[in-house]
Amino acid sequence: MSGEYSGVWVYLQQSKGDLLPASLELLAAGRGVADKLGQQNVGVLLGNNLEPLARKAIEHGADAVLLVDSPALETYFNLAYVDAIYALVKERKPYVFLFTSNEVGKDVAGRVAYRVPTGLATDNVQLAVEDYNNPALGQFKDLLIQVRPDFGTRLARIYTPKHRPQMATVRAGSFSPLPADPKRKGKVEKIRFEAPAYPAKVTEVAELPPQVPDLAGADVVISLGLGILKDGSGLPRDPREAYGHAQELKKLLEERYHMKAEIGATRALIYAEIKELEGVIGKSNQVGQTGSTVKPKVYIAVGISGALQHRVGMRNSSKIVAINLDPKAPIFKIAHYPIVGDLYEELPKLTKALGGAGSAS
Ligand SMILES: Cc1cc2nc3c(=O)[nH]c(=O)nc-3n(C[C@H](O)[C@H](O)[C@H](O)COP(=O)(O)OP(=O)(O)OC[C@H]3O[C@@H](n4cnc5c(N)ncnc54)[C@H](O)[C@@H]3O)c2cc1C
Structure with a gap:
């Protein structure tokens, strides 16, 4: 069956006249897969008047772009978008189809996979x-292996041996975009789309307020874990003290170094529902598998063990500083700057070393 299917397709999401940064990351992901398969990396772009964005996709790693350009696709409307994409999949038979793991990506991917039908x-x-060799199912050559954390502590490897395309959504922050190469050449193919009369229409698009804290857009993320509940001698500490130290470092980085800094947290700290942290640390601070994926210039893990579900959300940070009492903590496996010690001493020391007072309380 696989022989008739070819091409790694990447769904390109656009907003306010530009491709989403996550779509550029997805093009890099698709490029890697396409090179291993010896197939084309093909962008799929839907909207109205988007030819410049198709060119941008080629500069960032697409070999070709299928451009479904129609006034009917001006704003995102899942019924029309899914009809247009499903028709293309049926006609062109891609081998792999990738989407970003966000509301739109999952909305489109789920509906297309159900119609094909294939897995997602x-x-x-x-x-x-x-x-992939499986005694019960047979032998399969060159499958896409989709890797994601499972519901416990392991990474799951998911295969779609029999159905095509092999469809996957990819979390933003998992890949780095390829640098733009204006000399890259590729074909932009315009596809016609006649929208049927739908029983519903989009009348208004409301913008969500910007995410606070903006973890994904920060240069530095200072994240706190359950370690803040006790000091190095095991005595309980008021977690507001550790939060104050983190705030002081954040302020210093912003004011003196002009870096955008945000405070993150582990799920364990958030779910502990600590009264003293009410209103300052909540679900929106969570980094990890079920929180935000971040890729800052510097990630500072304070009193965090480094469980797999946390690591998958921050391991692509350029530099990782970790402060932990336990030299065997898993976070040290990925830390570039390991600091073994009590966070109540080491975090203020770090602030002081960077030119601050390091004396927040
Ligand atoms: C389905 C699922 C999804 C999950 N999603 C997420 C997620 O998105 N994000 C996430 O973070 N977790 C997630 N988790 C939870 C994850 O498995 C861990 O339980 C959690 O990350 C642990 O948080 P922690 O490091 O704060 O706590 P702990 O594992 O308890 O670590 C605390 C660390 O602090 C250190 N410490 C203690 N005192 C001090 C001190 N004074 N100075 C310095 N170090 C000190 C200790 O040595 C220890 O290493 C998920 C779990 C599941 C099952």
Whole structure:
């Protein structure tokens, strides 16, 4: 069956006249898979008057772009978008189809996979291409391996041996975009789309308020874990003290170094529902598998063990500083700057070393 299917398709999401940064990351992910398969990396772009964005996609790693350009697709409307994409999939038969793990990506991918029908693995953090041998199912060459954290502590590897395309959504922050290369050449193919009369229409698009804290857009994320509940000698500490130290460092980074800094947290700290942290640390601060994926210049993990579900959300940070009492804490496996010690001493020391007072309380 696989022989008739070819091409790694990447669904390109656009907003306010530009491709989403996550779509550029997805093009890099698709490029890696396409190179391993010896197939084309094809962008799929829907909207109205988007030819410049198709060119941008080629500069960032697409070999070709299928551009479904129609006034009917000006604003995102899932019925029309899914009809247009499903028709293309049926006609062109891609081998792999990738989407971003966000509201739109999952909305479109789920509906298209159901119609094809094929499987859909969501929230992947890595992709690979390998042969797959299963005594019950048979031997399969060059399958897309979709890697995501499972519901426990392991990474699951998901295969779609029999159905095509192999569809996956990929979490933003899992891949880095390829640098723009204006010399890259590729074909932009315009596809006609006649929208049928739908029983519903979009009358208004409301913008969500900007995310606070903006973890994904920060240069530095200072994240707090359950370690803030006790000091190095095991005595209980008021967690507001650790939060104050983190705030002082954030302020210093912003004012003196002009870096955008935000405070993150582990799920364990958030779910502990600590009264003293009410209103300052909540679900929107969570980094990890079921929180935000971040890729800052510097990630500072304070009193965090580094469980897999936390690591998948921050491991692509350029530099990782970790402060932990336990030299065997898993976070140290990925830390570039390990600091073994009591966070109540080491975090103020770090602030002081950067030129601050390091004396917040
Ligand atoms: C389905 C699922 C999804 C999940 N999603 C997420 C997610 O999105 N994000 C997430 O973070 N977790 C997630 N988790 C939870 C995850 O498995 C861990 O339980 C959690 O990350 C642990 O948080 P922690 O590091 O704060 O706590 P702990 O694991 O308890 O670590 C605390 C650390 O602090 C250190 N410490 C203690 N005192 C001090 C001190 N004074 N100074 C320095 N170090 C000190 C200790 O040595 C320890 O390593 C998920 C779990 C599941 C099952």
